[in-house]
Amino acid sequence: MAVMADQQREGPAELHRISVVALALIVGATVFWTVYPHLTQLNLDAYIDMLENHAWGIRWQWGNPNHPPLFGWLTAGWFEVLPRTDLSYRLLAALNIGAGLGLMVLIARRFLTPPEQAAAVMVALVMPPLGFLAFTYNANSAMLPFWAGTILFYLRVIERRRMADAALLGAFAGAAILSKYFAAVLLLALLGHALSNRQTRAILTSPIPVVAAIVFLLVVGPHLLWLFGNGFSSVVFATRKQGDASIVALMRSQIEFLIAQPLYALPGLAVLGLLRRPNDGAPWFDRRAIAAAFGSTSGKVLLWAGLATVPLTMALALVLQVPLTSNWSLPIFSVVPILLTLLLPRPVADRMRGWTIGLSIGFMVLMLALSPLIRSQILERAHANNALPLRALAEASGTLWSENVDEDIAFVAGHRFYAMAASFYLPSRPHFLEGPDIASQPWAQGDPLARSGVLVICGSPAEACTEPWQSNADWLVEPLGTAEIPAVPGGGGPQSYPLLAFRAVYVSDR
Secondary structure (H helix, E strand, O other): OEEEEEEEEOOOOOOOOOHHHHHHHHHHHHHHHHHHHHOOOOOOOOEEEEEEEHHHHHHOOOOOOOOHHHHHHHHHHHHHEEEEEHHHHHHHHHHHHHHHHHHHHHOOOOOOOOHHHHHHHHHHHHOHHOOOOOOOOOHHHHHHHHHHHHHHHHHHHHHHHHHHOOOOOOOHHHHHHOOOOOHHHHHHHHHHHHHHOOOHHHHOOOOOOHHHHHHHHHHHHHHHHHHOOOHHHHHHHHHHHOOOOOOHHHHHHHHHHHHHHHHHHHHHHHHHOOOOOOOOOOOOOOOOHHHHHHHHHHHHHHHHHHHHOOOHHHHHHHHHHHOOOOOHHHHHHHHHHHHHOOOOHHHHHHOOOOHHHHHHHHHHHHHHHHHHHHHHHHHHHHHOOOOOOOHHHHHHHHHHHHHHOOOOOOOEEEEEHHHHHHHHHOOOEEEEEOOOOOOOOOOOOOOOOOOOOOOEEEEEOHHHHHHHHHHOEEEEEEEEEEEEEEOOOOOOOOOEEEEEEEEEEEEOOO
């Protein structure tokens, strides 16, 4: 391609106008990521993460067995306002994606013109970490807005050195940690950036990091106290209960994690390639513009946050002997669309702005048109819990209870998937119990335990499900009945799912 006359990018400190088109595409993406998964998925997700969020969140505790509490609280708070339906939950997940994209645009305006900002949103739309993986609202996806917000206010601290920005930096960093401890990788990357640049090293000797640290500790402090009082259970889960930690498994996970990152980025590069034309007069890459962006202190933040976090993650995983999962990198991609769009010569983005809109809308329309086929394939494969009729199982367990007990269901337990589905779908919104030992479950207290008891929901055989309750002298267990739930039409796996329901009443005088 012929080399076009150089067009310099403005310095990162000079903020470009926010693109109205980019904001409109974010609104469209939010609607799309609400509707598309609702049309293609039988259940909220394959691994009950979203049901688990709700079960944990309604406890309103400062921690949970596996993760920090923030995304559970956000889920519980959301359903204090909206009805507990799958579509409402999809909207929450989509708004989380939209918030992350909005913060990405606020970061991007330091480096990208309005047409380039729209192109960055188009790139984000097609990359799995910011869509197909993120529409499952869990600890990974919940970090998106807080991860991006931490980067944004770190940049603002560098640019303006205001105490309000420092306070917001501490708040967003604390919220990111309260979503998942993986956010520590971002904080280490930003610390690396701060220590490696003369401009930011000067900030470290000012009151600004003190203010950020104080706010951060105020946000995470109650959770730290909870950890001390609960044997650091969620930290133990994060560092010791992630699967096979043998040397072979660790190295395999490292390789898979590393390979996954460029594969996740490929769709974004591909859609940018669709904006190019043979002999369009622009270079493959505007090297001078890229060097100018990444040569600045703010530009180097993108490199630390969007690239250095990958080797940092891998190094920490080796030190802690934690096998990696590729989708842990989901929040790292908060700024990757900016990095990829910087590769696109600015004149191309200006000239092809109509194509940016058309490709974005075309992608969403195509995926919606394919949604019936995608749904049928997901059901037929029946991977994990994709074809399990969880809502029907929950409703059947509620029917068995109401036929035998006059009280509302206050607590559920037993088969983890069935019981958490019951916690979400049943009208009384019962609390999920981890087991019969209620000493470590402060939300499982009060008169309902002895008056109405616990709905214990089991599959077949039921022995492993009911044995902990029947062998515990504090509980009296009685059967409520059985039901056979037919498979969803077109679903792979069994033709029906047996359900056995029991009532466990707390009889201890302790």
